[in-house]
Amino acid sequence: AVENIFFFENTTSTMDEAKKISENNKNLAHKSLIVALNQTQGRGRKNRHWLSFGENIYASYIYLPKNLMPQDGLFVMFAGCIAIVLALKQIGIDAKIKWPNDCLVSDKKIAGVLVDAKSDISSIDEIIIGFGVNINWADIPEETNATSVYEVTKKTTDRLFILDKIVQYLEALIKLIENKRKSNIIKLWRLYDTTLSRKVEIISDSKKIIGKASDIDEYGFLLVETQNGIQRIITSDSVRFL
Ligand code: BTN
Numbered sequence: 522a523v524e525n526i527f528f529f530e531n532t533t534s535t536m537d538e539a540k541k542i543s544e545n546n547k548n549l550a551h552k553s554l555i556v557a558l559n560q561t562q563g564r565g566r567k568n569r570h571w572l573s574f575g576e577n578i579y580a581s582y583i584y585l586p587k588n589l590m591p592q593d594g595l596f597v598m599f600a601g602c603i604a605i606v607l608a609l610k611q612i613g614i615d616a617k618i619k620w621p622n623d624c625l626v627s628d629k630k631i632a633g634v635l636v637d638a639k640s641d642i643s644s645i646d647e648i649i650i651g652f653g654v655n656i657n658w659a660d661i662p663e664e665t666n667a668t669s670v671y672e673v674t675k676k677t678t679d680r681l682f683i684l685d686k687i688v689q690y691l692e693a694l695i696k697l698i699e700n701k702r703k704s705n706i707i708k709l710w711r712l713y714d715t716t717l718s719r720k721v722e723i724i725s726d727s728k729k730i731i732g733k734a735s736d737i738d739e740y741g742f743l744l745v746e747t748q749n750g751i752q753r754i755i756t757s758d759s760v761r762f763l
Contacts, residue, residue: 522552522692523552523553523554523582523688524551524552524553525549525552525553525554526553526554526555526556527542527553527554527555527556528556528557529555529556529557529558530557530558530559531557531558531559531560531561532557532559532560532561533560533561533562534560534561534562534563534564534651535555535556535557535560535579535580535581535651536564536581536635536637536649536651537562538555538557538581539553539555539581539582539583539637539649539651540637540649542555542583543583543647543649547585550583550585550647551583551584551585552582552583552584552692553582553583554580554581554582554583554684554688555580555581555582555583556578556579556580556684557579557580558576558579559573559579560573560579561573563579563653564635565633565635565653566621566622566633566635567758571633571653572665572667573653574658575655575656575657575658575659575661575669576656576657576658576680577653577654577655577656577657577658577669577680578632578652578653578654578656578680578683578684578687579652579653580651580652580684580687581649581650581651581652582649582650582652582688582691583647583648583649584647584648584649584650584695585646585647585648586644586645586646586647586648586695586699587699588644588699588700589644589645589648589698589699590643590644590645591638591640591641591642591643591644591645592740593645593698593703594636594638594640594645594648595621595740595741595742596698596703596706596741597636597638597648597650597695597698598621598622598634598636598650599618599621599706599707599710599741600691600694600695600697600698600706601622601634601636601650601652601691602618602622602623602624602632602634602710602713603618603690603694603706603709603710603713604686604687604688604690604691604694605624605632605634605652605654605687606618606624606713607686607690608683608686608687608690609624609631609632609654609670609683611683611686612670612674612678612683613674614626614631614670614673614674616631616632616713617713617714617715618710618713618714618715618716619714619715619716619760619762620714620716620734620737620743620760621741621743621757621760622634622635622636624654625715626668626673627668628715628762629666629667629668630655630665630666630667630668631654631655631667631668631669631670631673632652632653632654632655633652633653634650634651634652635650635651635652635653636648636649636650636651637649637651650691652684652687654670654680654683654684654687655667655668655669655670655672656669656670656671656678656680656683657669657670657671657677657678657680658671658672659671659672670683694706694709703739707737707739707741710737711737716734716743716760717734717735717736717737718733718734718735719733719734719762719763720732720733720734720762720763721733721734721745721760721761721762721763722760722761722763723743723745723754723757723759723760723761724757724758724759725754725755725756725757725758726756727758730745730747730752730754731747731763732745732746732747732748732752733745733746735751738753742754742755743757743760
């Protein structure tokens with residue numbers, strides 16, 4: 522269960538607040554949840570700007586793992602996506618996961634997960650998991666290709682109810698990773714995935730890769746069938762469905 526909650530009406534980014542909390546007092550960091558009503562410098566993966574308009578979820582969760590290896594970071598990101606999908610299921614929303622860190626409804630982005638891990642060569646010391654989930658965002662600009670719970674249900678939803686569910690699922694899923702049951706994470710991921718078997722265009726290290734997303738491997742990396750054989754995507758700047 523969450524041990525501390527830090528609440529901000531307005532902040533630059535809950536990731537910044539999480540870092541400050543863990544730098545100032547490591548004892549307070551473990552299982553702390555940082556929640557903001559608004560962010561002025563929300564960010565996404567690859568330092569992209571994360572729009573923080575509307576009554577959405579902006580939160581970061583700090584976890585000091587005992588038993589995670591550096592290569593488990595991607596699985597924590599998957600756990601974040603699965604937790605969001607399961608929480609949205611509770612209010613009847615059918616969200617899907619797009620590798621590596623997006624949650625989509627009808628191919629529009631409803632949520633994103635950002636993981637900051639501090640690790641040395643053998644283990645992860647600290648992990649900060651950021652969630653942005655679009656909840657009561659009504660007037661979404663067309664060009665964002667985003668959606669929200671409101672847009673799907675036409676109803677206002679209690680953001681804290683959803684956040685509470687996300688964190689409960691997340692804690693259970695992280696336990697699975699710590700207990701070396703990553704294959705269970707992969708199973709759940711496959712159940713809710715919408716990446717595999719689709720044609721994708723991936724930008725990775727400024728190279729463009731086009732092909733069919735065929736599978737993920739045991740490390741969580743994406744395998745893409747291209748004209749030059751199977752390519753393994755370890756890091757990507759963007760994944761676009763064609
Ligand atoms: C992504 O899609 O690339 C990840 C987006 C993560 C956004 C959340 S909002 C709360 C937390 N604070 C941030 O600045 N980013 C994450």
